Amino acid sequence: MTDCLFCKIAEGLIPSAKVYEDELVLAFNDIAPQAPVHILLIPKAHIESAQTLSEENDALLSRLFKVARTLAKEKGLAETGYRLITNIGNDGGQSVPHLHLHLIGGRQLKWDN
Ligand code: 5GP
Ligand code: ZN
Numbered sequence: 094m095t096d097c098l099f100c101k102i103a104e105g106l107i108p109s110a111k112v113y114e115d116e117l118v119l120a121f122n123d124i125a126p127q128a129p130v131h132i133l134l135i136p137k138a139h140i141e142s143a144q145t146l147s148e149e150n151d152a153l154l155s156r157l158f159k160v161a162r163t164l165a166k167e168k169g170l171a172e173t174g175y176r177l178i179t180n181i182g183n184d185g186g187q188s189v190p191h192l193h194l195h196l197i198g199g200r201q202l203k204w205d206n
Contacts, residue, residue: 097189099133099193100139102121102135103135110122113163115156117136117153118157119134120196127195128198130198130199133193133194133195134160135191135193136157142179142181142182142190143192161177168198173198176195177194177197
């Protein structure tokens with residue numbers, strides 16, 4: 094989708110601070126971090142949100158979680174804990190309509206922040 098911010102980041106048309114990349118997934122630092130570690134993990138292919146996933150995406154989903162685990166370990170969060178969040182739609186607070194996982198950690202997180 095040409096007018097999608099995260100598609101443009103995945104294509105390298107908009108720069109990002111990449112922390113991981115493979116054929117399915119790109120991970121980069123959030124531009125407005127909410128914690129010492131705040132990484133976004135996206136599929137390179139455009140998927141609007143978790144609500145539009147199907148069984149065809151099982152391998153991708155497995156990969157996204159695997160990359161999240163690996164990055165959490167690399168960042169020293171695996172023992173202390175962290176949060177994986179995916180916002181969906183307007184009420185869910187999704188501002189970029191391209192599926193992404195927020196990997197957030199490095200401080201004590203509360204339910205509302
Ligand atoms: P959402 O609100 O859709 O769950 O999350 C979108 C996230 O994308 C936000 O945390 C926001 O800070 C981040 N973001 C928005 N624009 C950019 C950008 O151009 N570059 C990066 N690295 N992050 C972005
Ligand atoms: Zn997209």
